[in-house]
Amino acid sequence: MGVDIAVIDYGMGNLRSVSKAFEHVAPAASVVVTSDPDVILGAGRVVFPGVGAMGDCMRELDQRGLTRVVKDAAASKPFLGICLGMQMLFEHSEEGDVAGLGILPGRVLRFPAEAMHVNADNKLKVPHMGWNEVHQAVPHPLWNGIADGARFYFVHSYYVEAGNPDLVTAFTMYPFPFTSAVSSSNIFAVQFHPEKSQAAGLDLLGNFVTWDGNIVANQCDTFNTSCSL
Amino acid sequence: MGLAKRIIPCLDVSAGRVVKGVNFVGLRDAGDPVEIARRYDREGADELTFLDITASSDQRDLILPIIEAVAAEVFIPLTVGGGVREVNDVRRLLNAGADKVSINTTAVSNPQVVADAAARFGSQCIVVAIDAKQCAPGKWEVFTHGGRTATGLDAVEWAQKMEALGAGEILLTSMDRDGTKSGFNLALTRAVSDAVNIPVIASGGVGKLQDLADGVLQGHADAVLAASIFHFGEYTVHEAKLHMMQNGIEVRL
Numbered sequence: 001m002g003v004d005i006a007v008i009d010y011g012m013g014n015l016r017s018v019s020k021a022f023e024h025v026a027p028a029a030s031v032v033v034t035s036d037p038d039v040i041l042g043a044g045r046v047v048f049p050g051v052g053a054m055g056d057c058m059r060e061l062d063q064r065g066l067t068r069v070v071k072d073a074a075a076s077k078p079f080l081g082i083c084l085g086m087q088m089l090f091e092h093s094e095e096g097d098v099a100g101l102g103i104l105p106g107r108v109l110r111f112p113a114e115a116m117h118v119n120a121d122n123k124l125k126v127p128h129m130g131w132n133e134v135h136q137a138v139p140h141p142l143w144n145g146i147a148d149g150a151r152f153y154f155v156h157s158y159y160v161e162a163g164n165p166d167l168v169t170a171f172t173m174y175p176f177p178f179t180s181a182v183s184s185s186n187i188f189a190v191q192f193h194p195e196k197s198q199a200a201g202l203d204l205l206g207n208f209v210t211w212d213g214n215i216v217a218n219q220c221d222t223f224n225t226s227c228s229l
Numbered sequence: 230m231g232l233a234k235r236i237i238p239c240l241d242v243s244a245g246r247v248v249k250g251v252n253f254v255g256l257r258d259a260g261d262p263v264e265i266a267r268r269y270d271r272e273g274a275d276e277l278t279f280l281d282i283t284a285s286s287d288q289r290d291l292i293l294p295i296i297e298a299v300a301a302e303v304f305i306p307l308t309v310g311g312g313v314r315e316v317n318d319v320r321r322l323l324n325a326g327a328d329k330v331s332i333n334t335t336a337v338s339n340p341q342v343v344a345d346a347a348a349r350f351g352s353q354c355i356v357v358a359i360d361a362k363q364c365a366p367g368k369w370e371v372f373t374h375g376g377r378t379a380t381g382l383d384a385v386e387w388a389q390k391m392e393a394l395g396a397g398e399i400l401l402t403s404m405d406r407d408g409t410k411s412g413f414n415l416a417l418t419r420a421v422s423d424a425v426n427i428p429v430i431a432s433g434g435v436g437k438l439q440d441l442a443d444g445v446l447q448g449h450a451d452a453v454l455a456a457s458i459f460h461f462g463e464y465t466v467h468e469a470k471l472h473m474m475q476n477g478i479e480v481r482l
Contacts, residue, residue: 016326052351065435113426124232125428126452127353127397130232131275131481151233151481153306155397157354173231196306196328198270 002042004029005209008070008085011035011061012052021195022047025206037069045208046073050084053094054108054158055096057084067101074103074187078165078213086182087160089189095158104165104184111174118175127157132193134170134180140209140215142188150200152192154180159191186213198219233481234445235261235275235452236469237430238459240265243283245291249346252468266299269459272466275306275481278331278400278454281311282375293325300326310358310400319346323354331400332372333358333395337380337387341393347395356430357402359384361417369403369417376404387411388421398427400454403433410436418448430454438464438472 006024007015015033022031032039040046048070050057050145062066073079074089081089086221093108117125133150136143159178169188170181180191188208194201200222240247246260266277277299281292286396289312296309309322310331319330319342332340336357337341347389360376361384369384370389387400401421403414408481413431431450435458444450472481 015298016324017304017328020326021304030370044280116426121449123449126462127428128232129353129398129428130235130452133230143323149230154232155306157352175231193306194306195358198305200377204302 002044003032003039004044005031005038005047006043006045007031007033007047008040008050008066008073009033009035010057010064010066012050012060012084015049017046018047018049018195021202021205022209025202026209028137029201029209035064035066037066040069041076041078043073043209045080045213047082047208048074048085048088049082050088052084053095053220054084054093054100054223055098056086058089058098059072061088071101071103073205077186078208079187079189080208081187082195083156083191086189086191087158089182089187090160091163093158100208102168103180104187106167107161107163108158109202110158115176124175127155128174129155131197132172132174132180133191134172135172135177136182137168140169140183140188141211142183142204144159144203144207144208146200146203152180152190152194152197152200153194157193183215187216230479233275234450234480235430236249236273236441236466236473236480237276237452237454238274238435238466239278239280239432239454239456240462241280241282241456242292242295244282244288245295248282251270256367260326261301262295263298263302264302268286269466270305273470274466275304275452276308277303278308278310279330281295281309283312286312286318288444295323296322296327304343306355308400311357314342316342316349319350319355323350327354329354329356329398331356331358333360334378335381336391337371339372343391343396346420347397352374352397355396357388357396358396358402359388359391359421360402360404361385361414362404362476363414367379367416369414369420372404384417385420385424388425392425392427396427398428398430399429400432406434407432409434412436413444413450413453414447415443418450422449422451428474429454430467437467441469442473442476442478445473446476
């Protein structure tokens with residue numbers, strides 16, 4: 001019998017806060033932080049976090065033999081990417097000019113310096129650090145109970161430009177709208193840190209724990225619309 | 230609507246206890262850091278900063294179980310500073326549950342620690358704390374060792390150098406104002422904030438709610454840090470946010 005939630009550990013940063021937050025929202029669930037391919041692929045659902053530089057993350061993933069494992073998990077079960085764990089799903093990053101996993105079409109760009117000078121009295125800082133509004137672009141089971149425009153905690157200097165607009169599940173203004181969440185069938189990925197976003201973040205993690213990985217079926221439950229499935 | 234300006238209560242910890250007088254009504258134990266952190270979290274604090282002011286280094290590890298306990302039930306970013314001397318200190322604090330580590334004296338004595346820690350753990354978790362004192366009109370000097378040692382470094386240039394080395398944020402304290410309750414040093418805050426591209430947290434001198442708003446509006450701070458106005462129950466974090474909002478500042482409510 002596999003664990004309920006596997007948090008993929010590839011040596012980049014501290015994953016304790018992610019596992020603690022899951023233990024908080026799902027006290028009965030078994031949560032492990034692991035780099036063991038068998039544990040990851042045997043888990044009910046998988047969380048793919050990440051901090052630091054994308055090149056380092058990709059290299060550490062590769063050195064631990066986890067690149068294939070992440071791709072397999074992202075193809076087969078409820079999968080949550082967080083921060084760098086969202087960016088790495090895409091094809092390419094400007095940060096270090098490195099290739100990502102290419103699971104989703106799109107690229108990762110740096111907030112352009114020229115766009116940050118809104119006016120003489122307002123220079124936006126990079127990293128984008130703090131609590132910003134997450135505008136839900138489409139309904140999704142993971143938004144269940146979370147207000148449209150609720151604030152989540154961000155800390156990042158790069159953002160995803162999705163190659164397919166259908167992937168965009170939320171956007172955030174800094175100062176232009178950038179993609180702050182994407183989804184594609186069983187994959188949901190966020191640029192912000194739900195594990196550090198107090199009530200709204202815990203709600204999202206709680207929704208992930210009960211999500212069956214199917215967008216359509218759950219939408220019917222969540223939004224109480226009639227469905228002919 | 231966009232990014233909110235942050236309000237960050239700061240807790241001084243010595244030998245595992247919150248010190249410098251915390252006087253909440255209704256707390257069973259006013260020195261229990263976990264209980265205080267929980268309270269600020271409920272009031273809407275955007276982050277929490279713990280400053281370890283333990284005098285002897287052999288007692289400094291006592292902050293680790295505190296951070297572990299807070300991180301297990303308070304799900305907002307936690308910054309820990311004080312006594313960080315090497316990259317391994319950063320690692321231990323992050324492993325205990327800190328999201329960011331603040332480096333002050335060591336950044337001056339050994340700037341390579343800032344570069345190495347940022348390269349290893351990411352700029353997002355490296356805060357450089359700068360204690361500055363006015364030395365001439367429009368000039369501020371960096372001090373270390375809790376404000377006892379002059380360095381000859383210019384605070385604005387030092388902030389820029391720390392950004393270049395990989396710091397993700399600057400925690401800027403005016404030593405002239407710290408403890409005076411006469412408001413932030415707005416000229417210092419603005420000079421540093423305008424000179425760097427990373428976020429700047431204003432610290433030192435808050436005595437009333439308007440001081441917080443002024444730090445953002447006039448000092449161009451990205452976040453404001455205060456200790457005593459929250460500790461003694463003069464104002465709640467929520468009241469501070471409402472006041473900032475009334476001044477046209479975007480906050481998380």
